[in-house]
Amino acid sequence: MAVANKQNNRAARRVLPGFGIGMGFTVFYMSLVVLVPLSALLLNKTGLTWDKFWSVATDPRVLASYRISLGTAAIAAGVNTVLGLLLAWVLVRYDFPGKRLWDALIDLPFALPTAVAGVALTAIYSANGWIGSLLAPLGIKAAFTPLGITIALMFIGIPFVVRTVQPVLQDAERDVEEAAATLGAGRWRTFRAVILPTLVPSLLTGFALAFARGIGEYGSVVFISGNMPMKTEIAPLLIMSKLEQFDYAGATAVRCSCCSSPFCCCSALTYFNIGRVRPPGSRRRGGGTWLELYLAEPLRRLWRRPHRQRWRSRGSNGAWSAWQASCCCG
Amino acid sequence: MAGLVLLWLIVLPLVTVLSEALKRGIDVYWAALSDPDARAALRLTLLVAAITVPLNTVFGVMAAWTITKFQFKGKKLLTTLIDLPFAISPVIGGLIFVLVFGRQGWFGPWLEAHDIKIIFAVPGIVLATLFVTFPFVAKELIPLMEEQGTQDEEAAVTLGASGWQVFWKVTLPSIRWGLLYGIILCNARAMGEFGAVSVVSGHIRGETNTLPLHVEILYNEYQFSASFAVASLLLLLALATLLIKNLLTRKNAH
Numbered sequence: 244m245a246v247a248n249k250q251n252n253r254a255a256r257r258v259l260p261g262f263g264i265g266m267g268f269t270v271f272y273m274s275l276v277v278l279v280p281l282s283a284l285l286l287n288k289t290g291l292t293w294d295k296f297w298s299v300a301t302d303p304r305v306l307a308s309y310r311i312s313l314g315t316a317a318i319a320a321g322v323n324t325v326l327g328l329l330l331a332w333v334l335v336r337y338d339f340p341g342k343r344l345w346d347a348l349i350d351l352p353f354a355l356p357t358a359v360a361g362v363a364l365t366a367i368y369s370a371n372g373w374i375g376s377l378l379a380p381l382g383i384k385a386a387f388t389p390l391g392i393t394i395a396l397m398f399i400g401i402p403f404v405v406r407t408v409q410p411v412l413q414d415a416e417r418d419v420e421e422a423a424a425t426l427g428a429g430r431w432r433t434f435r436a437v438i439l440p441t442l443v444p445s446l447l448t449g450f451a452l453a454f455a456r457g458i459g460e461y462g463s464v465v466f467i468s469g470n471m472p473m474k475t476e477i478a479p480l481l482i483m484s485k486l487e488q489f490d491y492a493g494a495t496a497v498r499c500s501c502c503s504s505p506f507c508c509c510s511a512l513t514y515f516n517i518g519r520v521r522p523p524g525s526r527r528r529g530g531g532t533w534l535e536l537y538l539a540e541p542l543r544r545l546w547r548r549p550h551r552q553r554w555r556s557r558g559s560n561g562a563w564s565a566w567q568a569s570c571c572c573g
Numbered sequence: 574m575a576g577l578v579l580l581w582l583i584v585l586p587l588v589t590v591l592s593e594a595l596k597r598g599i600d601v602y603w604a605a606l607s608d609p610d611a612r613a614a615l616r617l618t619l620l621v622a623a624i625t626v627p628l629n630t631v632f633g634v635m636a637a638w639t640i641t642k643f644q645f646k647g648k649k650l651l652t653t654l655i656d657l658p659f660a661i662s663p664v665i666g667g668l669i670f671v672l673v674f675g676r677q678g679w680f681g682p683w684l685e686a687h688d689i690k691i692i693f694a695v696p697g698i699v700l701a702t703l704f705v706t707f708p709f710v711a712k713e714l715i716p717l718m719e720e721q722g723t724q725d726e727e728a729a730v731t732l733g734a735s736g737w738q739v740f741w742k743v744t745l746p747s748i749r750w751g752l753l754y755g756i757i758l759c760n761a762r763a764m765g766e767f768g769a770v771s772v773v774s775g776h777i778r779g780e781t782n783t784l785p786l787h788v789e790i791l792y793n794e795y796q797f798s799a800s801f802a803v804a805s806l807l808l809l810l811a812l813a814t815l816l817i818k819n820l821l822t823r824k825n826a827h
Contacts, residue, residue, distance in 0.1 A: 259726055260736035265639035269651070272632045276703050277657055280669040283679060326578050333575035347819050351583050354811040354818075356765030358785040359804040362792050363586040366593055366801070373589070401582055459662040462767035462785070466792065479664045479768070486668065486772060494668060 299493050307473045308481045315389055315477075316457030319396035324450045326397075327404025328442065334405070335412045349405050352398050357462025364395050365466040387469030392477065395463045400453030407449035408442060415441055590808050594801035605791075605799035606806070613779040614787035614803070617695070621783065622763040625702045629759055633710025634752070638744075640711075641718040642726065652715070658707045666704045667772025670697055693775030698783065701769040706759045713755030717748055754821045761814040765807060 299305065334346055352360065368375045368385035378385055385391045415438065423433045461479040468475040470484075485494040595602055605611060636655060640648060658666060672678050674691040684691060691697045725747070729739045745752075767785040774781045776790060784807055791800035 259642050259723060259730060259739070261638060261740075262643045262645075265635045266643075266645070269632065269636040269639050272628075273636075273654060273707075276700070276707055277654070280673050280700075280704065281657070281661075283672040284665070284669050326582070329575050330578060343819075345579060347815055348579065348583055348587075350815055350818070351587065351811065354761060354814045355586075356767060356785050356807045356811065358765075358767040358788050359590060359807045359811075360586060362788060362800060362804055363589045363593075365792075366797070367585060367589050373585070398582055398586065461662070461664055466789075479662055482664050482668065483772065486671065 304472050304476070305478075305481060308476050308478045311389060311392070311475065312458050312478045315392040316396055316454050316460075319393045319400055319457050320450050320454035322393075323397055323400045323404045323453045324446055327401055327449055327453075328408055328446060330401070331405045331408040331412055335409060349402050352400075352402050357399070357460070358466075360398060361395065361463040361466035364391070364398060364463065368394060368467065386467055387471070387475060389475060391467040391469075392464055392475060395467045396453075396457040396460060399460055399463055400457055403452040403456065404446070404449035407445045407452065411442060411445040587808065590801055590804050593797060594805040596801075597798045601798050602802045602805075605796075605802035608799070610778050610782065611787060611799075611803055614782045614784050615806070617698070617780075617782065618764050618784045620695070621699055621702050622760055624699050625706055625763050626756060626760050628703060629706050630710050630752075630756055632707070633712075633714055633755060633759075636711045637714035637718050638740075640715055642723050655708050655711050658704055663705050663766065663768030664772060667701050667769040670700050670704070670773050674700075692773055693777065694781060697773035698770050698781060701773045702763050702766055705766050705769050706763045709759035709762065710752065710755035713751050713758065714748060717751040718744075721747055750821055750824055754818065757814055757817050757821075761810060764810055 330349065334342065334349075365386055366372050368378075368391055370376065370379050370384070370386070372386070375385055383390070385394065420433055420437055423437045424430075428436065459479065460477075461483070464477055465480060468477060468480070470476050470480055476484075482494045594605075636651075640652060671692055674680055674684060674697065676685065676692075678692075691700070725743050726739050729743045734742070764783075765785060766783075767789075770783055771786055771789070774783065774786055776782060776786060778790070782790065784803060788800050788804045788807070791797075791803065
């Protein structure tokens, strides 16, 4: 079989035209648009001494921005995991009028330019906005506080959780739940002992995707955050303000320190989610993803129970992957 | 309960954009859209999309053809490199072009001597948009063409078809919906990009302002109705994208 395949491949190379021009154009265009500019980032950093780099990277204002970015993204992703599960559950398990429309609307945060999301959310939560005016008498300020940032990140992150949980829930076998019910399990117990364990991996993946997206988010947060240094200034914004002061070295330093810290690696993994990698020993055709390999897989191992392994990753297949891609509209 | 969550999280922002845009009447709305600066921003956004989408489409088709129809060393590396722009925050995507073409950048002095402007001008915006929308079409086509294999094309070639004929008559008909889908996504991102473009544009009204940047400028000047009027255009773009996406997925399913 393998031999036949190899011969096939060799034949394909000989028979089909266009390898030279295709390869040449691909590499040339990619170098021009992506590789050469990116190398500037790496080479430019060398103009920076370690001392300067360190002082910029550990500046209190920079550290505060990391804290805010991480904290709000974590809370938003956590809330989204619960709400996303709820939405996915309703969309999969119930029939109601206009279901298709609601289902399509879940993708709106992916499709909406982030600047539009930003101004809309700020208008809603500012002191005279629809929800902001309800919160104001209670003494809660939403816009221009970390709460506002969290809400913006919730808007951006909700489709990740719904779209990762949905296919798994669709594939879950209802018989098992019915069996649990006939064996005398209550609804809560059925949910906790039968349904939840099959969903945990996809919930974790959804959480990680939403979290990583939240860290890198720029467009929707600038407006609602108010950008007060030390209080509501997020990391991407800091890069931007350093750029506006033409402090290129500083911007690069923030960028690099940001990249070397684990959370940005996590966001990189998320985006690499689009590139499929075959997990070692896996015979699945589509293969797993970077995120599954390095983040979800270890977490899943923690949860592993022999009979609970029913998870198939569909999050990385077909159309959905492109939507994940459009996620990085920061 | 779930309905409330959906209403609160997703529908409320959508309604807000429309209601804020029309709050001060349809006249104000039209005035905002027919403002010369808004027109210029719309023109620029369309221009940028008209340049970047075809370029990235050609690249996407070429790259997908190369990667899926041939075996070669470094294929995995190439696929990963195509994904690279997704792994990089858009703000960084803008920053790298400033580092290359900016005043203190590699080509800065040379460009200045020859009086060519790239950063804070249209070419910079085009480059940054090219960068962020780079992988869309390729990413959409690669899994699709992988699935279809090479047999049809090989059959066509043995029957005497030329390279072009194979592509137009055999490959293209079978990937057209996927291709269209990739183009739609690429276009939505190209028109809606904010982070990367905002770094390289310089925000010169009427000259280097795209629609999302125009929304920001108007908003920061407290011209809320005008800002939301422009935002509503982008909202329409998003809704159209969603609609076409759903039509295409349904078509693919059948």
